[in-house]
Every structure is written in structure tokens, then in C-alpha cells.
Amino acid sequence: MTTPGTARPSRRVRGGPLFLSADEAIAMVQPGDTLAIGGSGGGLVEPDLLISTLGRRFAETGDPSGLTLVHTTGIGDRAGGGMDHLAHPGLARRVIAGNWGMAPRMSEMVIENQFEAYNFPQGAMSQLFREIAGGRPGLLTHVGLGTFCDPRIEGGRLNDVTTEELVQVVELAGREWLFYPRIDLDVCFIRGTIADENGNISLEQEAANLEMLSIAQATRNSGGLVIAQVKYVARAGSLPPRSVEIPGICVDVVVVNKDQRQTITHDYNPAFSGQIKQALSHLDPFPLDQRKVVARRALAEIRDGDVVNLGVGIADGVASVAAEEGWSDLFTLTVEQGLVGGVPARGVIFGVATNPIAVMDQPYQFDFYDGGGLDITFLGFAQIDRRGNVNVSKFSKRVVGTGGFVNISQNASTVVFCGTFNAGGLNAVPGEGTLDLRSEGRHGKFVDEVEQITFSAEQAQLRGQRILYVTERAVFTLGDSGLLLIEIAPGIDLQRDVLDQLPGPVEVSPNLRTMDASLFTDQPLGEEWRRVVIEGEHA
Secondary structure (H helix, E strand, O other), rough: OOOOOOOOOOOOOOOOOOEOOHHHHHHHOOOOOEEEEOOOOHEEEOOOHHHHHHHHHHHHOOOOOOEEEEEEEOOOOOOOOHHHHHOOOOOOOEEEOOOOOHHHHHHHHHOOOOOOEEEEOOHHHHHHHHHHHHOOEEEEOOOOOOOOOOOOOOOEEEEOOOOOOOOEEEOOEEEEEEEOOOOOOOOOEEEEEEEEOOOOEEOOOOOOOOOHHHHHHHHHOOOEEEEEEEEEOOOOOOOOOHHHEHHHHOOOEEEOOOOOOOOOOOOOOOOOOOOOOOOOHOOOOOOOOHHHHHHHHHHHOOOOOOEEEOOOOHHHHHHHHHHHHOOOOHHEEEEEOOOOOOOOOHHHHEOOOEEOOEEEHHHHHHHHHOOOOEEEEEEEEEEEOOOOEEOOOOOOOOEEEOOOOHHHHHHOOEEEEEEEOOEEOOOOEEEEEEEEEOOOOOOOOOOOOOOOEEOOOOHHHHHEEEEEEEEEOOEEEEOOOEEEEEEEOOOOOOOHHHHOOOOOOOEEEEEEEOOOOHHHHHOOOOOHHHHHHHOOOOO
16 A cells, blocks of 8 residues: 555556457456456446456466455355456455455355455445545545444454454544545456447446446556446447546546346346336235245335335345335335435345436445435344344355445434344245244354344444344344344244244343234235335334
């Protein structure tokens, strides 16, 4: 790292961008470079040809080695794509990432101590690129205080070989902040849809913008090399100015991938990028199961006019339930990748939305989140302890990473954690207004102490947030001393199916109630539940 403003040798291409093959472009990456890679899970705006070519080149030649890799979100498909193309011992010396869950082999290499590994919040990572672009020393933010990103806890370090402390605690204006320092970038991989002959790039067929512009500006102003992957090349000056997301002054090399897909599941869906409005009646139905019960109960916490964020996993089912019920117009759903409105996609292409009303650059979405713009968020969980702390980032020898979880859970007014009570074989069958618990899962998700603090209950209490934990059989809230049980499902035995399954005692509300039987039927929730959402009867 260098002091901002310190001169570094420039890698810029003078006289306009070079149009090269992927192999020619990758040959410009040098051993020891710091490489920033744009993109998100499921192939979303992923420069896939560049990533796979880099991995193949290293596998064949051992070059370039010792790279520092920097990426904001999880890039991959959980099946060997994305960052897993780079999962070769020796290719990376250090990886700084916002999420690891889409690249399981890279995650395994973290546990194996194959390279230094850090995990910082997705929002902090995306905003950090803007700070680098502006020549500032780094990002100052409240995001991450009290979590594993706090240097007084783990400092975002993920394994034994990672010893350098990058994050600092700073006192300013009478309060504590975390400081994430700048990273000097030697090269970056970004992606767009069309580049004209001058290197101006549009993203009109992409399902998000992410932080492609910020990465390009940060790399360019660090004296680095900006390599862009696109699907088409247009005549110079033919792109409408307002369609240009990345100006050619920030682009050094263009690589054309004629086989570029919008996501790994779609060659091109115009409803993802806003060219059409798809009829929501054509979305896949959400079958009644234990996951749908959780999504339905969580939906009751939304209020008319709320601005909402949905996390990946069970939480993203809230959008599907709302669409089925015809309630999507009562609130505005958002996704941290920069999408506002529409119905967020589920599964591996999380980060995409059908029928978005706005597509923002990701750093600005996180500005809105960090400043308190979210009324409510629905997030998953891997572990919850009796104090109410939540872990989604590192557990059972798995490194998943936080993604946007820390930003979102720390700043939304109401946080609803959604998940099944346990995992690994749980079979809880809803029907006819009750829950039939046929078998328990092998892995308890309620634990005495979380393995990593991704959400701090203590910090949430200090901030005055409203916190709920919704499962298929029980609903808890965050009380003064930790978890407080407030609801159980019909058909569930309080002692046997809930209290005896917890690692220790929790407080039970004297007003413990039974979850509404309509959540456990295969019928629409109907107008009565619509009034719950509009009038806030569950609040």
C-alpha cells in the first residue's frame, strides 16, 4: 500500500483502448499484481472469460503467481465457476473478499491456509473502491463495529496465516468508527454489454451495475490497467451518452466474449434488465413446505409503504409469497446489488430482480442502507446463540462470508432473521392449519455461542433496533437479556419440540401465543392477512 498521491508507475494504455483476445489480455497481468474483479453470484455481470482464462493460464504455465485478489461479492455458481477458476495453490498470495459462498473450493483453501484471507462487509468493499478512486486514504464507517470485522474481535481475518491487521478503530466526533484502508490496484476485470471503438461501455443487457464504474476509476487512478469484457462492439460515438456507464477514458483493454450470458441460468431475460415488464403470474410457484411457512410468517412484519431488503436463502422467499398473494405493490423490495423494486430472484442468481424500477450502482445502494434507509430486512442465519448474536459467515469449517449482511443487519430499523429451527434432515410438514414434525435435523442452529459474530445483539440493543428470529415452529424476539420466545406453531409441544432442542434456557413470554393456523394451509392468506400488512396488527 502507498500513501495517497504517491506516484506509482502507470500501466495505462495510451491512445485509446486495445481490442485483444482473452489470452492476450491475461498476459498483461504480472506476478504479484493486485487484481480487482467485478461481478456477483450466478454470473451476474461476471467477467467470466477473463477469470477462466487467468485460471487456465496459471494451470498451464504457473504464471502469474502471488496475486492479491479483491472482490466485493461472491463470484461463482457453487459448482466450480467464478472465483473457483482461480483455486490453484500459488496463484493467490492474499484474497480480500466481501463473500466466499459462491466459490466453495476457494473457501476450502482458506481453511487449508493456502493464502491470506480477509472478509469485509460487501458495502464497505464497494464503497472503498470509490474512496480509492478519489485518492482518499480509505473508508471510514460505522459498519462492522462489534462484529468479526472489528479488530478487537477478528479484524476480518479468516485463517492462521493471515496476521496483518488491516482494519483500525478510530475515534472521531465523539464516537467510534472502523477504518478500512485503501488498496492500490494494478489491474481490474470488469464487464459490460457493449463497448464502442473508443472504449465507452454500456450495461443495458446486464441485470445490475454493481460497482463497475468505481472499480474502473479506482484502478485507473491507481495507475493500473483496466480490462473490460463485453459481448458486442459498436461504432465510435454510436452509444447514447446516457447509456454509457463506464467512459472510455477509464478503459485500457477490451475483450469480446460473444458467448457472454446475462446469468448462468439465462442467456438473456429482458425482464431482468428492465426492457420489459414480465407478468408475475408466470413466476414459479412456491410450494407449501417448512420454508414457505417461515416466509409467510416473516411477511406479516412488513408494513404498507415499507422499503425492504431481502437476503439470500429462506428470506428471499418473502418476495415469492408476496407476489403469489398480490401484495408486491404494498412495499418496495430492494437488493444490495443496486436494484430497487420488482421481485428479487431466488437461489444462485440472487442479486437479480424481475421488473426492477431502478438499477443503481451498488455503492450508492449501500449509502442508502448505511444511513438508515431500510425500514425492514429479512435475512438468513446459520447459528443463533442465547444472547441473540447471529453467525452467517464462518461455521462448521466453512467460510461463507458476510456479503451485505453486516451493512444491512446493522442499519435496518427492523431485522427479521429467517430460517429453519435446525438443519440436516429436518422434516416439518405444514398442512390443515398445523405443523407435523416428523423428524428433527441433525445440526442445531441454536447454539450456546456462535462461532463468529456476524450480527451483534449487544450493538443492536444499543441502537434500539427491533429484532425477530422466525422459524417454522417458533418465533423469538431480542429481549433485554437475549432471546425471548413469543410464538410457537400449532401442533408443536413447547417443551419437547422447542425448549428441549435449545442449548440452554431462554426466556418465555408470559403472553406466548400460537402462530396463525392459516400459515400452515395450502390456501392463499387472503384479505385478513393483507390487513395485517397494511394496518400493522402484528406490530
